[in-house]
Amino acid sequence: MVEIVDSLFLRFLVAFGIGALIGLEREQAESGGMFAGSRTFPLFALIGAIVQAFFPGLLAATLLVIAIPLTVAYVAKVLTEGDIGLTTLVAAVLTVLLGAITVSSERGTLVAIIVGGVVTVLLSAKPTIHRIVNRIDERERRASLKFILVVVVVLPLLPDREIDVLYGLNPRFIWLMVGFVTGLSFVAYILSRIVGAKRGIALTGILGGFVSSTATTVSMSERTRENPDIYRIGTFSIVVASIVMFPRALIEVAVVNPTLLPQLLVPLGAMTGIGVLISGVVYWDSQAEPETEADLKNPFRLRPALFFGAVFAVVLLVSQSAHSVFGVSGIYATAFLSGLADVDAITLTLSALEAEGEISASTATTGIVIGAIANTLTKAGLAWLLGTAALGRRVTVALGAVSALGILVVVVL
Structure with missing residues (x-):
């Protein structure tokens, strides 16, 4: 009592x-x-x-x-x-x-x-919230609200089960992942709008990587071609945005399949660590150049979200089929090809497959690392294609070292 x-x-x-x-x-x-x-x-x-x-x-x-x-x-x-x-x-x-x-x-x-x-x-936080809202124009606010409304309304209407007509896909799970990935990008986008250039290219580069490392690479490569003298700061922006991709993948795995996180933390953690060191050197070398920002777009847009949902569904189906037909090698091939375009889809796919027991933790870990390495190769290719030779060389050396370490850690483990 x-x-x-x-x-x-x-x-x-x-x-x-x-x-x-x-x-x-x-x-x-x-x-x-x-x-x-x-x-x-x-x-x-x-x-x-x-x-x-x-x-x-x-x-x-x-x-x-x-x-x-x-x-x-x-x-x-x-x-x-x-x-x-x-x-x-x-x-x-x-x-x-x-x-x-x-x-x-x-x-x-x-x-x-x-x-x-x-x-x-x-x-x-009323004053801070009002300042944040005032920095987002009316058009972006309307677009964001429409997207949120679509996500919230559509999600409960989708069946939470595998549909035979959709080759065993779960519509609600796919749409949930669309909302999760886009929401993660949107938070970083809002922070990037708040921070702006006043806090420096380092922080905006990191936030740009969370929004879209590919968009950051394209934007900075094009700016470097227009003004070749900023190739050093352009290199830093691309490298740091690409490195941020690894912690972003860890966040996604932590949400979808927390039990896989400890095993994946070693290779992606090592790649992040060496990437931070390289970024520090590149940043120090770029201090003489004027600061510039990547031109990022609001990720709360319906068409890109639907496109990601389609890519995620295709990658999920292909990964399952490739594993059943070709075994582990099929997973790795799918991870590499998918990673060339988007690392989020393969990260979520392999995390979900491992959680369901369809593949082993080591296979999922290696596949995610392969996808991340493939995506860094895409960044280097974009720097060469859209930027200058100086930018391409520096980005290739930096991201090549990060990728080599990732391969070494996976092989050793």
């Missing part, structure tokens, strides 16, 4: 702390003021906790009762201050729910702590 009381008391304290944290932020914010602050929000959390602990069936009615004075206070705030923002009102309702979740279970307590922290950060 004492343990139950102690546990419940502790959860009440946690609920109070979450409410106090949100309340302090609201009182410090310009929109807090007379509406609700450091005293009111802890009370909201305690109300939710008490009702959930002793009268769980009355939680919905409690929210309704609380909503009435909240609405009155909100109307008064609008009339007196002319502020029609709903943030504080929504935060108040959410605080009641967080208080209830805190006492519901141990998992609920953990979730409430995490959500409470995220809410506080989100509320306090």
